[in-house]
Amino acid sequence: MTTIRVPATSANLGPGFDSIGIALELYLTVTIAETRADWLIEHEMGADVPSDEHNLIIKTALALIPDLEPHRLIMRSEIPLARGLGSSSSAIIAGIELANQLGDLDLTQYDKLQIAVKLEGHPDNVAPAIYGGFVTATYDDVEADAISAPFPAARALTFIPDAELLTSASRAILPEKVSLRAAVATSSAANVLVAAVLRGDLELAGRMMERDQFHETYRETLVPHLEQIRDRARDAGACGTYLSGAGPTVISMVPPAEAEEILDELQQLPLAGHWLNLAVAPAGLMVEA
């Protein structure tokens, strides 16, 4: 049986709003079983996640090939829903790959990115889910381009709140316009962040992660724990702390040797949620026969 495996993602990394993201070592897997009369996707993600053709994975596949032959699918996911760790982008990428496998479409990574970005609207979570590692990407409503590179040795200390926050709700709070001053400050920080990552300079990249004025400023009211974690993480020796994707998850990037000590310190914060100590996933979408 063929299994499709897609990593979680963490988009934005502070100033890289809608253009920078990383893949993380938490996975969605979808195994393609036998054909049947109607679509069935078996999973343990609760009643809110459809088990028929209304499931996002199958809907995505059917958007590519409307008469795709129904199958039984088995889905397992370590990616929490609506937490800013790319659950919807992983489902979209899995759906595109499902159509690719069943329909013999022979899609390239570039083709998959073009389809995914049209469905998701921005490339910073779908691109790392396809390519893995650290990804910079751009989309002008016509074409998306993305480039992937290795991320410096680091651990992503990840706080996942108990409460969900839908990406649509977290985007609705953003303004139509930002000032030129804020745009220059933020885009220049994003440029330095990219250069620092390419040079393997986690300390500088981390400092740049805290220089966003495109989205975190406006989302603060939805995620009051961001500042709390950032302050404590800074004191404990983290390189940088940012809102993962549209939130509410918050990630502190730390040197591997200090990860356990910093995590112990962060876990003292009285917050409703749990912590994970994650690695950046060097590979994106994979298919195992």
Ligand SMILES: Nc1ncnc2c1ncn2[C@@H]1O[C@H](COP(=O)(O)OP(=O)(O)O)[C@@H](O)[C@H]1O
């Ligand atoms: N594996 C999945 N199967 C079906 N639907 C999914 C899956 N993962 C995510 N979704 C859908 O995507 C929604 C979350 O998307 P979104 O608000 O963009 O949050 P996230 O930051 O997790 O991507 C879920 O409420 C669900 O409707």
Ligand SMILES: N[C@@H](CCOP(=O)(O)O)C(=O)O
């Ligand atoms: N740039 C987007 C990223 C959304 O990522 P998600 O993982 O939360 O879906 C945004 O900040 O809205």
